[in-house]
Amino acid sequence: METAGQRFELGSVSLWAKVTGTGRPVVLLHGITASAYIWDPVAQLLAESGGLRTVAVDQRGHGRTGPATDGDYSANGFAAAIAGLAERLGEPVIVAGHSL
Numbered sequence: 001m002e003t004a005g006q007r008f009e010l011g012s013v014s015l016w017a018k019v020t021g022t023g024r025p026v027v028l029l030h031g032i033t034a035s036a037y038i039w040d041p042v043a044q045l046l047a048e049s050g051g052l053r054t055v056a057v058d059q060r061g062h063g064r065t066g067p068a069t070d071g072d073y074s075a076n077g078f079a080a081a082i083a084g085l086a087e088r089l090g091e092p093v094i095v096a097g098h099s100l
Helices: 036-048 075-089
Strands: 003-010 013-021 024-029 052-058 094-097
Touching (some): 003 075, 013 036, 024 036, 052 075
Parallel strands (some): 024 094
Antiparallel strands (some): 013 052
């Protein structure tokens, strides 16, 4: 299954994500000390199951995303970025996460 890095420009944050598969998007959110790569085994299984496209995000200040220009690392800031990503994907998303 092919995986591609993709950047999503969302105002004060530019999220980087690993995108695998095709179909309905499943946004995968890592914990506080991790990055999108923590989801590799899960993303592969979900993408191979058919009909799902995984979008494993490097969240604000992590991995290839880097710092948010607004400096907002509150729960609301993280949630706003993911809401913006969901809107950008243009269809209903499934969200899964851990530890943050």
